[in-house]
Amino acid sequence: ETGVTQSPTHLIKTRGQQVTLRCSSQSGHNTVSWYQQALGQGPQFIFQYYREEENGRGNFPPRFSGLQFPNYSSELNVNALELDDSALYLCASSHGTSGSAWGEQFFGPGTRLTVL
């Protein structure tokens, strides 16, 4: 059973640029959630996708957007990068039914984004 993978591992961008982060779900999982973790803080929920549709969103501006593909892999896109976007971005997959994700979430190792 393959776990959750994320790419790239590290990324450096400059303010104003756009970035795309990728996540492959664990086999059999149809729900993907994205979290942002600033240094020294716990992860903060960005949004969740279930069967290719966004079905939950945290307190993040619209320049944070995402996609989920038919194979349940996912992308997180961030436009107009700001210095405060520097963080570890975590993807988590789980198995949900009818939009609910009761099961435990399996996290990837994260992508470390640095914005200069």
Place this chain on the structure above:
Amino acid sequence: DAKTTQPNSMESNEEEPVHLPCNHSTISGTDYIHWYRQLPSQGPEYVIHGLTSNVNNRMASLAIAEDRKSSTLILHRATLRDAAVYYCILRVGNTPLVFGKGTRLSVIA
């Protein structure tokens, strides 16, 4: 805001039991108590969860107070590999995980 309160840090000797406390005085009847931990340079991983009764699994035990306003995660024999940040999270239904700052556990050899 996180609805749980945990100590910032704790320390334990290797091979001794560790009791990690969590207060959740505003817990509702439908809140499940979840514990996740985050090892250095890794994403969080699920540890255990429960509603009212104490729970055991291969990783840990969860002791829940009778009034459910507090709980304790018990690691029966701490190893160096258990050094991590432990998060206590209340979760109901399909809500996302709401992480606080957690408890940083150090294990001394």
